[in-house]
Amino acid sequence: MQSYEYVVVTDPEVMAELAPLWERCVDAYLATIGKYAPAGMDEAAYGRMVAAIEYQRDHFAETPARMAEIQERFAALAEGSCVYPGVQNLLLAARGLGLAANITIWHLMLEEEWKAALGIPEDMHTFAAVPVGWPRGDFGPVRCRPVEEVVHRNRW
Amino acid sequence: MQSYEYVVVTDPEVMAELAPLWERCVDAYLATIGKYAPAGMDEAAYGRMVAAIEYQRDHFAETPARMAEIQERFAALAEGSCVYPGVQNLLLAARGLGLAANITIWHLMLEEEWKAALGIPEDMHTFAAVPVGWPRGDFGPVRCRPVEEVVHRNRW
Numbered sequence: 324m325q326s327y328e329y330v331v332v333t334d335p336e337v338m339a340e341l342a343p344l345w346e347r348c349v350d351a352y353l354a355t356i357g358k359y360a361p362a363g364m365d366e367a368a369y370g371r372m373v374a375a376i377e378y379q380r381d382h383f384a385e386t387p388a389r390m391a392e393i394q395e396r397f398a399a400l401a402e403g404s405c406v407y408p409g410v411q412n413l414l415l416a417a418r419g420l421g422l423a424a425n426i427t428i429w430h431l432m433l434e435e436e437w438k439a440a441l442g443i444p445e446d447m448h449t450f451a452a453v454p455v456g457w458p459r460g461d462f463g464p465v466r467c468r469p470v471e472e473v474v475h476r477n478r479w
Numbered sequence: 480m481q482s483y484e485y486v487v488v489t490d491p492e493v494m495a496e497l498a499p500l501w502e503r504c505v506d507a508y509l510a511t512i513g514k515y516a517p518a519g520m521d522e523a524a525y526g527r528m529v530a531a532i533e534y535q536r537d538h539f540a541e542t543p544a545r546m547a548e549i550q551e552r553f554a555a556l557a558e559g560s561c562v563y564p565g566v567q568n569l570l571l572a573a574r575g576l577g578l579a580a581n582i583t584i585w586h587l588m589l590e591e592e593w594k595a596a597l598g599i600p601e602d603m604h605t606f607a608a609v610p611v612g613w614p615r616g617d618f619g620p621v622r623c624r625p626v627e628e629v630v631h632r633n634r635w
């Protein structure tokens with residue numbers, strides 16, 4: 324099934340309208356779950372991630388492009404199964420071009436406001452907001468959990 | 480976040496245990512929503528897909544590998560955002576190797592039974608079941624909706 328649509332935002336005026344929404348989402352995250360490093364990430368790495376998040380919050384309006392991934396709410400069975408594979412294709416394509424891009428879902432904390440700002444119809448559900456831009460500094464290889472930790476053979 | 484685990488089933492005995500569950504899921508689908516081609520797919524293409532689905536139902540136990548994608552239920556905000564990108568990586572890697580693989584979610588119709596058969600803990604939620612095997616016949620390029628249909632610029 325290919326039940327998805329993208330809103331690609333490159334207009335600086337639209338980005339400026341979205342910036343305060345993003346700031347509220349980031350601040351809500353940092354004040355709650357974001358207070359501590361997630362399990363499996365050391366404090367130093369998490370500190371670097373928080374610094375990147377704060378930088379991006381404060382420079383949101385300059386992000387060259389932002390994609391909002393949208394899907395008609397078609398089935399509660401596995402929402403997102405039609406959308407996130409395409410998001411991953413987008414991330415891989417961006418990396419292939421030397422662009423930095425990230426999957427984020429924090430816009431969902433204020434989903435109604437984001438939808439209103441972008442004119443997205445009521446009956447559409449949004450799944451990801453992907454900032455895309457030229458990397459600042461080192462945009463190295465991604466970290467992956469070791470395969471032995473992640474894979475079970477034949478049974479759990 | 481990398482909150483996911485895979486169960487890789489290659490043991491024919493385990494596959495044989497799963498086969499009747501898959502058959503029930505397929506039959507339930509074909510008797511309901513699967514009666515008609517999804518919007519945007521012509522009847523001939525849908526007929527070929529149904530034939531492939533029936534073939535796969537009847538030869539399920541011979542599928543060389545099946546992956547169940549699992550995630551701890553960690554947030555209702557956007558379930559699947561940590562899991563489906565990895566599923567897409569799996570599909571792309573399979574294709575790179577000349578293997579046929581497909582994302583499916585029908586096992587969710589009988590999720591408790593699948594989890595019991597595979598010994599997956601109660602508090603884990605499953606997101607996809609991906610059959611992997613050598614393609615029979617033509618495993619051509621995938622169809623994609625045209626980009627003009629899918630992308631909105633700056634606003635909906």
Ligand SMILES: Cc1cc2nc3c(=O)[nH]c(=O)nc-3n(C[C@H](O)[C@H](O)[C@H](O)COP(=O)(O)O)c2cc1C
Nearest residue numbers: 375376379425426427428429464465466480560561
């Ligand atoms: C602003 C921001 C928001 C993020 N939001 C999410 C999110 O909503 N869901 C998620 O799974 N990961 C989220 N992440 C994590 C990133 O997608 C990515 O996994 C993380 O930056 C580590 O990637 P790296 O190893 O390539 O640096 C977020 C990261 C940043 C910087």
Ligand SMILES: Cc1cc2nc3c(=O)[nH]c(=O)nc-3n(C[C@H](O)[C@H](O)[C@H](O)COP(=O)(O)O)c2cc1C
Nearest residue numbers: 324404405531532535581582583584585620621622
């Ligand atoms: C047995 C079977 C089950 C499927 N289940 C799902 C599903 O649960 N969700 C979904 O989005 N697509 C499902 N599909 C669709 C496939 O993932 C794929 O999109 C479809 O076969 C068209 O791909 P193609 O253009 O490469 O042939 C299923 C297909 C088959 C054959």
